[in-house]
Amino acid sequence: MCVLLSALVHLGLYVPAAAQSMVSAPAEVRVNDTPNDGGASLTVIWTPSNSDGPDARYQILFGDSGVTDPALLKVIAEFPADTRFVKDVKATWWTRNAEPTWHQYAIRSGKDAELKDGTSYTVAVALRKGDDRAISQLLQAASAPNWFNWNQLNNLILALSFGGIVFYAISHAKRNEIFLRRIPGLDAVDEAIGRSTELGKPILYLTGAHDMSDPSTIAAAVILGRVAKRTAAYETELLVPHRDPITMAVCQEITKQAYLEAGKPDLFKEDSNFFITSDQFSYTAAVDGIMLRKKPAANFFMGSYFAESLLLTETGASTGAIQIAGTDSDHQLPFFVTTCDYTLIGEELYAASAYLSKEPVQIGTLRGQDIGKAVILSAIVLGTALATIGAVTGAQWPSLFLDLFKDVK
Amino acid sequence: MDATVLGAWVATGLTLFIFSFLYKDNPLFKLAEHLYVGVSVGYTIVKAYDTVIVHLIVKPIFEQGEFALLIPVAIGLLMLTRYVPKAAWLSRYAFAFIVGVGSGLAIPRTISSFILKQVEDTVRPVLSLAGGDGVTFSMNLLNPASSINVIIILIGVISVLFYFFFSIEHSGPGKIVARTGVMFLMIAFGAAFGYTVMARMSLLIGRLTDLIEFSDASYGNPTLWLAILTVGVLLVLSRRSSPGEQEK
């Protein structure tokens, strides 16, 4: 293989000297360590020549350091001369260091060219058109691993600033009152409890499939506090079947507290929160049984749900109960939306819980996320406007902004 | 009896027992359901033992001498202290490690894949310079990259993002944007519902295909006999429980 290749190089080299004037050697060739990578790669950059075209081809020559005879270099790549431009490589304006119209080729360590970091190698570029071939000057370079990927700078800045915003918002929320809009679903909650009282039927409240480490379960527990307070005030029976023993213990505390706050501690029943089983379908079958036997007037489904959602809400709907759901499990949302009377969609669940709990960490996080969303919203609007201007006028300056939201590796 | 024939009988029986839930919750369903939990837990334990203990821990450590792997083993064992009340706090070290690494890995990757990439793709020129026609606005709805669709996607993304905005009251012009967001959400939910119908029906088709296959005489007609058995049991059970149900 090697012999064959070097034979090819020889053939290319010993073309008549007169023909060499036809094509000019690639000019301003630069060979550097490929930036922003883990090493073992060199990048070659050179200016376009006026012989560039589909019929001309560039060759990348490679060899050990100290080689001065181009004949001893190996051709490791060959491609049409109208390809491999700097602009084809995905990069941002702060990492691009050559004109977009120049040529660029990255030599990676592989079978043809084994690169060791710190060792220098000889590299040259040749332009071939028909039988003519011209070779640039021979350059020496060594590759090295890098400590930072500058292409991901925007990612890092975004991460740091968003983190900063969240913590700032949390500390701000600890000191000040922050406005949160009222979640309409909460009115529906009160209404459902009211109706249960009128009918003298119990209320069923589920906290979802996950344990207390999931934010949606925490939100469900917070909203349970609110519901329990109302049921205490109206003296309505509350049923909370659980799938996780720890969640049950926490919810028991929350319910007790709610009854205390409502001034009816004597009405609190320890067994209104009860554990069924952690298995998905046994739990579902049991809850369905409760729905059919006790016919609660209102069913609440808060927290995280999986395929069991439809089995629960469909049975609930068949008993004629008012159903209110709140979940961040987006794959189950369609079923809740169709079978329930009111659904807190996704983040509305967290917002409702933050609204009720008034806890600075929750409110602050929500506010921080809102700011994040606002930034993204404006970036999208502004970006679309700039991209359109760029596309219509062919101007380059919009990319100064657009590159900030580009994912480049 | 041949293992396949026995398998056909067992599989058919269990399938029918579970389907009996459609009539109502009954002991046959409960039996199959608990068996399901037991078998899948047993399966997981065997797989975890074989993969983790044998192939990822014992072999590399004793055959290749990778003693560094004792560290994750120690972390894993710490996790199990959760069940010893006095030493339960030790499990925190394990969770601290897992959750710490998990959160660290997630931050830049989430930003890259789900924020930057998604914003990058939403930000597209609304008008384009196509060939020699000058500035064009393409109206082709079927081409997702056409100008009209770029605008629709833009409206959808913005209005839905706005809907999940909790710092401002949804009133005035905000109300219109939020309402648009709701409409977009409903369309997406409708599409998801429609798509899911196919998913659920596929499961049913899969089970029925097996039942049809097992109704073959070469297996001894398990589907037929077991269906008769299941219905029979259900009838007996409902007879027996109907006077008792009044008490409940």
Added chain:
Amino acid sequence: MIFLRRQLPLLITMVTGLLFAGQYYVPHPSSEQLLTSATKWLQIVGGFALVLGVTSLFHQHAAKIRRKEEGWGYSLVLYAGMLGTIAVGLWANGKESVEGAMTAFGWVYSYMMVPLQGTMFAILAFFIASAAYRSFRARSREAAVLLIAAVIVMMGRVPLGEYLIPLSGDVSQWILNVLNASVRRAILIGVSLGAVALSFKIIFGVERSYLGGGKE
């Protein structure tokens, strides 16, 4: 003691969290080596986490049997299924098949686990139909929009629908590709912001419910 029980775990979370978030931006081989080792460790620790999940189930049903609670016979069935599977599994060295021939473990898998799990979810087919019949009503403008989108997608996804109304295929494709994609994208961005915020809160010890392990 409080340091060991409380601060040190939080410190570990913070150090590992920052380390592995930072790792992403560093292409140097030593940073890659760190990532390789850590993920290898997580793989092994993940195995133990699986055991943890299983044990709680173990406890629960053992208690049920011990106290002879209602339905303890089913718990016995569960145990029998589990122990039987473990026994055949270990006997077969944890392989469902050897050289293409099914082992006893493979038999349990193919003829018990596969039909059981498959049928559990197949039940949903019936419920989705009955939900469609009983709840899918155009009660409000939102509900009407949802309903129409669902019907179009249902039409466009099956050959008979496309045969009856040829346009439905293209329209459902457009709904999925454009309308649905835009909504999902917005949700994805929102959820991701939430996830990043949560990760930050965990790393800096603001959110610590994952530590669990009872009260302080």
Added chain:
Amino acid sequence: MTFSERMLKIDRRIIFLVIGLCTLLPLLYPVGLPIKISSEVRGVYEHIESLPERSVFFISFDFDPASKPELHPQAIALLRHAFRKNLRVVTMTLWVSGTGLADQIVTQVAKEMGKENGKDYVFLGWSPGNTAVIINLGQNLYKTFPSDYGGKPTNGLPVLDGVQSLRDVDYMVSLGAGNPGVEAWYVFGKDKYKFEMGGGCTGVMAPGLYPLLRSGQINGLIGGLRGAAEYESLIGQKGKAVAGMDAQSATHVAIIVLVMICNLFYFSMRRATGRQSQVGS
């Protein structure tokens, strides 16, 4: 109670029966309606079609028996295509309860196509750790899976010749029924290790993956049984998915009819109650 009200409160077991019959009858007496190919599925098919022989094709079967009817036919069709193109096929699963299924699928198709284990394909098995497994595969395949499913050491297998990590994979498809699935493979795999990637998923997951499809993060998507049926038609080997499509047609149309009837009764009921309240007032 009016007729409409009574019809709306019909025992749901009657609907169960209708759906059962709509599924069963077409399965027993298939019709075979033609299936139109969507661009999402074509994306995956054409990419595999464009791969040169002996390219490395990586499939992760990220599903369990609960999604078997949808993803099993997809897996079979993809493997048949890959083997026919003489690709080197590397398979694994991230879902523990899917290990047995994945093993069956790979063994069955390989046997049918006369492929040799270790040379033309390998099944790496399952490993715990979810996303950690993906990252670790991207760093070093041999460290993640020191041995394959059968216990053979992976290092030195001819099928893995020249493959060090996910970076050396030419095309990757995750057949996902949830998490970890297609999204996880993108975020923790492709995002950094830059292999070309496609996806297959259940109907439940599919609508959520369209943003990734739009942005080119995945270059194709096989969605549910319909996607599998399209793929089966593309490779010209009809299987379980195509056979199931008639039943799908019947049940879908049945549900659409049910929805229409429901709304018909609903509106007639509303009009009736509206009239009543008018009379009352």
